[in-house]
Amino acid sequence: MCAVKNLLVLYTGGTIGMLETPQGLAPAAGFEARMRSYLDAHPDSPRIAWTLRELSPLLDSANMQQANWLAMCDAIVEAVKQDGHDAILLLHGTDTLAYSAAALSFLLLGLDVPVVLTGSMLPAGAPDSDAWGNLCGALKLFEQGVENGVQLYFAGQLLHGARASKLRSEAFEAFAALPRQREGEKAGHIPAVLTYCQPRIPVNLAVLPIFPGLQAAHVKALVDSGVKGLLLECYGSGTGPSDDQALLDAFADARQQGVLIVAISQCPEGSVMFDTYAAGSRLRDSGLVSAGGMTREAALGKLFALLGAGLDLATAQHWFALDLCGERVA
Template identity: 60%
Template structure:
């Protein structure tokens, strides 16, 4: 894990750089000057050299979407390939920080430099803020050496970007990695899926199963034009298997080419369709097991695969194997 000496700091907005307005806290530009001024006050810090890029306009991460992910990936590629950066720090709002970390994990497969995302629960400059600790902590981690791939740094912890989740809002220690069983064969990343591959936005949906869900409600999602669905099942991958209309809705969507993937809605869950008959009936509709993948990882991986223009069968193949430790330790 070589040390990063010249990093790209990519600012997207978020709480870390927000400033007070008449309407409340709002994303603000000009964060490079604030970062430089704060670093000048801490001369003992051993930090890598950095160059600053800003995605405009800076956004509240609650407004994050696929096009923002693609813009981040492009800016990171340019920073590495054109500007010679050997590490990347992405400053991001916390609401969708884990989603972006997961998406970038798949969009940047094969990139030979480390990418670290961080943010803060309180804006920089506010009393008790975690902003500078998180930002400079992430920069120091890059300076010390971080393995290639995407990581999330928060509250002193470096976490795999493809397995981290936001777990709370009442504490500065808002992110963590829950223990989820991981199974899956790790395979080399094919050229058709590496960071050079062009992606495009693709309509996706996430839907939890719940007592009383109907086929009509499920069809409302499946017939809305989505190309992929992350279905959050009960426990180890079960659902209302006695509802023939609901199962038929899934089967028809799969035959139309919609990619259907299943994850557990339990925080420490793992999908194994072979345990219960109810799970087997769901699997028979065309659902692909996400194993112990988080919602963020499943959505990010599905976007990366479908966004690359792969057909349904190839998406299902690559979703079922491990590409960057999303399915295996």
């Protein structure tokens, strides 16, 4: 863990750099000048060499898509491998900040540099904004030295990129690592097909919560849409309607058609343990794969990284069950 010498600040948009427009706050270019002006006016700010690159188009993170994850990944790899940067600070909107941190955790496997994502709840320059505190806090981490891998820094907390979730829509302490049970087997190695060197393509993924009234027709409609990976949010420790044979058959049919169905718990504190209840066992037997205590963001990002690499169902399931970067094992 060494102090950073050549930091790239990758500005993707988000609240931190927004300015007021007639339609409301919107991402704005020119953040580098505003950032340098602030740091120059505050001599106690971290003194670290950095350059800034703006991704185009700048986004309100509510508009984040898989293609944007891939663009961020490409920009980071290019910055490290071609331009010699030894760390990345990625400025991002908060709505999908945890999703992007999780996705990049899997897309950048094997890239041995620190990547820290941050943003703010109020724009830089707004009264009492948290923007400069988050940005300078992240810069201080790089100045002191930070571990390789993807992490999320917010409100003084440094969180694992594949363990963070946004819990609050207004408070500055918006993000936390949910206290979910972590257990499983760590992968003995990361094959080349799962590293940052492997090109990815967009994947048709869906998230479906189990709720009273869920019907087999809902699952069939998703399968008919061409979905390749389905993240099923189960009750408690991984249960659902076990007496609805049509629904169980719909899961089994989806599996037969090559859909990877992964189960997480709906509970903020919880994990999937199918064998605890018979209802969970029946879901498992219909073809569901346990995500253990993974968050929605981590499970979705991992599905994207595996299926987007072109892995077949059996191979993707194999690697999904193993811990790749700390998402499953504490």
